[in-house]
Amino acid sequence: MPNPTTRPGALSRIMRSVVMACAAIGSAMAVEDGWTNPVLDKFPTAAVNTTGLATGDHWVTVGQLHSVTGTMAISETGSVEAERLAIKQINDMGGILGRKIKIIQEDGASDWPTFAEKAKKLLIKDKVGTVFGCWTSASRKAVLPIFEKENGMLYYPTFYEGLEASKNVIYTGQEATQQILWGLDWANKEKGAKTFFLIGSDYIWPRTSNKIARIHIEKHLKDCKVVGEEYYPLGHTNFNSLINKVKLAKPDVIYSVVVGGSNVSWYKQLKAAGITGASLAAKKQLLLTISTTEDEVRGIGGENVEGFFACMKYFQSLPNENNLKFVAAFNEMYKDKYAGKAVVGDVTQAAYLGPWLWKATVEKAGSFDIDKIAAASPDVEFTGAPEGYVKIHKNHHLWSKARIGEMMLDGQFKVLAESPELIEPNPFPEGYK
Amino acid sequence: MTAKIALALLLAASAGYSWDEIKGVMIMQGFAGLSLFSIFLLMALGLAIIFGQMKVINMAHGEFLTMGAYTTVFLSWLCESYAPGLLAWYFPVAMILAFFVAGSVGFLVEFAIIRHLYKRPLDTLLATWGLSMILQETFRQIAGARETSATMPEWLMGSLQPFEGVDIPINGIFLLGASLVLTVIVVINLYYTRSGLRVRATVMNRDMAGAVGINTRMTDRMTFALGCGIAGVAGAAFTTVGSISPSAGGLYIVDTFMVVVFGGAGSIIGTILAAFGIAQAQSVLEFFLSGVLAKVAVLLAVVFILMIRPQGLVVAKIRK
Amino acid sequence: MNTLYRSMLGGRSGLIGLAILAGLLLIVFPLLLEPFRLNMMGKYLSLAFVAIALVMCWGYGGIMSLGQGLFWGLGGYCMAAFLKLEAARNIASEAGTDQIKALSTVGLPDFMDWNQITELPWFWYPFKSFPLTLALMIVVPTVIAYIIGTAMFKRRVGGVYFAIITQALCWAMEILFVTRQGWTGGINGITDLRTLLGWDIRTPSAQSSIYFMTVVGILVCIVLGRWLLNSKFGRLLVAVRDMEDRVRFSGYDVANLKTTVFCIAAAMSAVGGAFFVLNVGFMSPKLVTIEPSIYMVIFCAVGGRMSLIGAVYGTLAVSYGRTFFSEEFPALWYFLMGSVFILVTMVFPDGLAGAATRGVPAAWRWLTRNFREPPPAPATAAVKEAQP
Secondary structure, eight states: OOOOTTTOHHHHHHHHHHHHHHHHHHHHHHTTTTOOTTTTTOEEEEEEESSSOBOOOEEEEEEEEEESSSSTTTHHHHHHHHHHHHHHHHHHHOOOBBBBBEEEEEEEETOHHHHHHHHIIIIIISSSOOOEEOOSHHHHHHHHHHHHHHHHOOOOOOOOOOOOOOTTEOOOBHHHHHHHHHHHHHHHHHHOOOOEEEEESHHHHHHHHHHHHHHIIIIIIITOOOEEEEOOOOOOOHHHHHHHHHHOOSEEEEEOOOOOHHHHHHHHHHHHHHHOHHHHHHHEEEEEEOOOOOOHHHHHHHHHHHHEEEEEEEOTOSSSHHHHHHHHHHHHHHHHHHTTOOOOOOOHHHHHHHHHHHHHHHHHHHHHHHHHHHHHHHOOOTOOOOTTTEOOOOOBBBEEEOOEEETTSSEEEEEEEOOOOOOOSSSSSSSOO | HHHHHHHHHHHHHTOOOHHHHHHHHHHHHHHHOOOOOOHHHHHHHHHIIIITTTOOOOOOOOHHEEEHHHHHHHHHHHHHHHOOOGGTTTTHHHHHHHHHHHHHHHHHHHHTTGGGTTTTTHHHHHHHHHHHHHHHHHHHHHHOOSSSSOOOOOOOOOESSSSSSSEEEHHHHHHHHHHHHHHHHHHHHHHSHHHHHHHHHHHHHHHHHHHTOOHHHHHHHHHHHHHHHHHHHHHHTTTTOBOOTTTHHHHHHHHHHHHHHHHHHTHHHHHHHHHHHHHHHHHHHHSSSHHHHHHHHHHHHHHHHHHHHHHTTSOOOOOO | HHHHHHHHHHHHHHHHHHHHHHHHIIIIHHHOOOOOHHHHHHHHHHHHHHHHHIIIIITTTTTOOOTTHHHHHHHHHHHHHHHHHHHHHHHHHSSSHHHHHSSSSSSSSSHHHHHHHOSSOGGGGGGGHHHHHHHHHHHHHHHHHHHHHHHHTTTTHHHHHHHHHHHHHHHHHHHHHHOOOHHHHHHOOOOOEEEEEEETTTTTHHHHHHHHHHHHHHHHHHHHHHHHHHHHHHHHHHHHHHHHHHHHHHHHHHEEEEEHHHHHHHHHHHHHHHHHHHSSSOGGGGGHHHHHHHHHHHHHHOOOOOOOOOOHHHHHHHHHHHHHHHHTTTTTTHHHHHHHHHHHHOOOOTHHHHHIIIHHHHHHHHGGGGSSSSHHHHHHHHHHHHHH
């Protein structure tokens, strides 16, 4: 029982026995499927699951909580697909502790109370072993108290603003400093940039990112300054006035943290106003973004973004062996949908890491118990990551590299530079508050 | 306008920009306002007919825009796959096709739903809200949840440079042209043709129009289809500047209603004036304030002006 | 006593309806539903406050507000502000936790700290006191409704114009709340609320207590609404809706009447918002914007815009339908919900209440048709007359 104060009514007791009966039938069916757990003796259910999670002798259930509908479905589709791919691969390898993974998918519907409601359902009613999910900061903030209260585990894939470290969350994307500082250094050292114009959608991630960027530019880069900072409402589609302001300010770097559907309008209108990668390069200017991945470029069209730069930890074009395998597997699994032309972005890759990191952690802990997983997470490694080697820090974020990619006509990124070392995650950066 | 120029001069002088730069930015800023105007006008024209003339609160208007946009995307994909040579010229065809696709869906919707609700105009809001959910899901099933984009012909991209430092976006000019042409077509259709006469007669006095032999049911259906078709054309035109996703329609719907209501329902001239006023105000405020505050200021200003002129800018004279 | 019985409880049939609803909410749901589902019902019911408010101002008063989320949200934000300050104080006293290490100004809500606000803004001070919070929760939305109401109704803005204006105001408020994130928590809203006056609102027992409080609130609102609508005020309201000019010519101040009902509706919605925060544990600007406001109107329409009790059923039906369809058919639930809305508007213009008042007697007659000799023709006429 997750909470000793819970006193179930008579009916829910009946419900529970019905569920148990179903579970028994389910596991019996699993055996009939020809699947027997090869390591059941070594990891008996009573030992690996002491907290009443929905885990049996042959299977373990996990939750998947993303928006399948609503405005965020656009962004979250990739994460859903990548997580399913990882889970399928893990199952094909024999599962976790000899148990196959079953997915319970819930739709957050781009609506934060719905996320909270579904998170409660997954943790209290379905008692899933872990949850892979959420995308926006707002949805994570909405479910976080529930995960902490009910002691669940969330693998969160998106790059985000930091300022958070929970026992109950593993952040597989970058926090703000991992993505921002090195990229600004690169623009300053390699491109000689001195002036920056910061642009963002109006919510916490762009604002925090730009705050960190501003402090870094003003305090840590020599002779550099911020010549403008502008925010537009989410979903805004008209940027002509902003583009004129940028033209007047003539910054060396247009630093863009515009997200979602606004991206398409922003880049199309930039191009229409004569600002392209080539025209900027001619004037020794550049556009650097931390919010545009291959996923977005697919919607924007490569011709509108050619020659702009992005700072991410992963690009689809990374030539390492892990990544080639990952992209091939992704294409194979969704060949009906994408006909071999699947587009994989930074967040999609980070979502793919979630199930694998969970597997590694469970195996290290020898248990599905949330507390043991949380405790075992620091220093868990995953050598098969498409982005290269990753490791969980004790603050539950990942050590990862930062990379600069140049956007190409075909919607892919050419990797130009890569941080030499793994960058330490630092969600509460001293001196950047 | 003069206040805008004076402010621009003041700002520029204090920041130490050269005269050429100021001039260039002023021209471009003026054009930014104009292209926002054409976007608002395109959005609102269809609704001005449906809501302004027929009093149907069509919450699915945004979805008819999206429908036109998807038609364009589909045609561009078709061209790319099967006839790359036609890619340069598919766009005008796409706009016409968008008109017929959205128009015929509108025709069906009127037949299936709207015609039962003319006596209860506020109920059309609920039914069309349901319709918009169904349409959104249909787009998602057919085209996928991700953002897509139509391949633009070369001649629509880039910018004109009349002189150094001034870039006038070609797609902006195209939008402006499209909105003006469409407005002229709508005005001619409404005010200078027999079918337009029938529409106006039905709006003014349904019973009397019926009595003199106008088929009011068919007129309603055609009017609704026309409004939806125009929304489709607008959607096709938007692919040059904006994003297309199943739920993109929701972004436009409130702005659209604001323009129509602000202009005075039932008046095309009012709609044009309202689109111009709101667009210029927003564009100027965006330049001098921030994007967020501009939006709030414009919303509040519209509310305030509507308080002073409850029937909108231009009041159509209709006997109730 | 008799008049009280008639006006507040709606006579015998009204009392039966109320008793059925109370029985369902107070006895059947708590027995049948698991704590998690019961909490969801509490969340839905906090929306029913708005639906009841809309019955009064739209169904009876003819004022369609597409921005009722504004008032609901203000009520919710007031309650959330109080709870957040309490949570911040508690974190300050639990020294040594991770959370405290992350803060530079201890005792301030976390989102203010992230936005480099080092001192509590002045308008947050009243929310340190619970009585003051409760007062503001009612007063702020009422005053805003009064301002909007007087400004609009005195100028005789009505119908769709009023609807669009309230929608615009609602949108403006959302944008403001999102952009002033140091003051309001921005798009994330005010999250991680834990205790109310030291009482942990997240435990299952607390959640079921909050559920019962919500139900009692709903029942009080219905009784209050009935009393208002059965009074002279209510009859005037209907008169204004149906023939505004005639009421005006009879010497009544129509604008005043409309403003009053609009203010009452605003206050009622605000109470719902506060209950929502207690049930769900956070508040976000996403809940205040246009889409939820339209849903609120839909709740009211599905329930039947002339029925206070119907509004509650409408809210529960639509909200539960949303949850059910999205759980069972994640890919298709938009289709299903959309079709339901269209069907309801076309087939049951008076919503569930209309279906019940017309459908149930008809079904009863059909079921008992073999036991009666002549069909009761005059009965239908009597029903017609009895309707207002």
